[in-house]
Amino acid sequence: MGARGKESTSNALAVQLDESGKVKYSAIARQGHSADKIIYSKLTDLLPSEVLAEDDATLQKPTEDDIQDITEKTKQALEKLTNAKISAALPVKAAPKAAPAQYIRYTPAQQGGAFNSGAKQRVIRMVEAQSDPLEPPRFQINRKIPRAAPSPPAPVLHSPPRRVSVKQQR
Incomplete structure (x- = not known):
């Protein structure tokens, strides 16, 4: 349309259709670009x-x-992580299992009816003393140690001192 030999300055695009007969709106995005540009x-x-x-x-x-299996595995992994975090955060840990009792046969050096209630030997049962789980810690291990002295500053490099000449003294 218009005069022959002159290019049109209109921005209008021709409607293009795809294989299924729908309008190809990608032609708008392609306008102004070369054909080989993706x-x-x-x-x-x-x-x-x-x-x-x-x-x-x-x-x-x-x-x-599959959903149940994955959910169970995830739940177990999360419980393992949270239990580790909770046990690390607690100030008091569960009491460890005590060692079994030891029985010791004791024979006193002083024998006689006045000593040791008249017995010649005694059997002593040795057990580990239980620790109170609510007892505060005996040693403070979280004290902050003061920092070490920093490295000395770099020396300032001056030119060597020069002797004052007679002319400079006047």
Whole structure:
């Protein structure tokens, strides 16, 4: 349209249709670019090729059994992490299992009816003394140690002193 031999200065685009007969709006994005330039104007252009294959078995939703297994594994892993954090945060740890009692046969050096209630030997049961779980710690181990002295400053390098000449003294 218009005069022959002159290029049109209009910005209007011709309507283009795709294979299914829908309007190709990507023509608007391609306007002003060279034909060999790659322009991503659709969602399918941005998706990787494996996502475009919708019937792929790896993209299907997992079954209920798979969901239950994964949920149980995740729950166990999270419980393990939280139990470790909780036990580390508690100031008092659970009392460790005490060693079994030891029985010792004791024979006193002084024998006689007036000593040791008249017994010649005694059997002593030795057990580990239980520690009170609510007792405060005996030693302070979280004291802050003062920092060491920093490295000495770098020496300032001056030119060597020069003797004053007679002319400079006057």
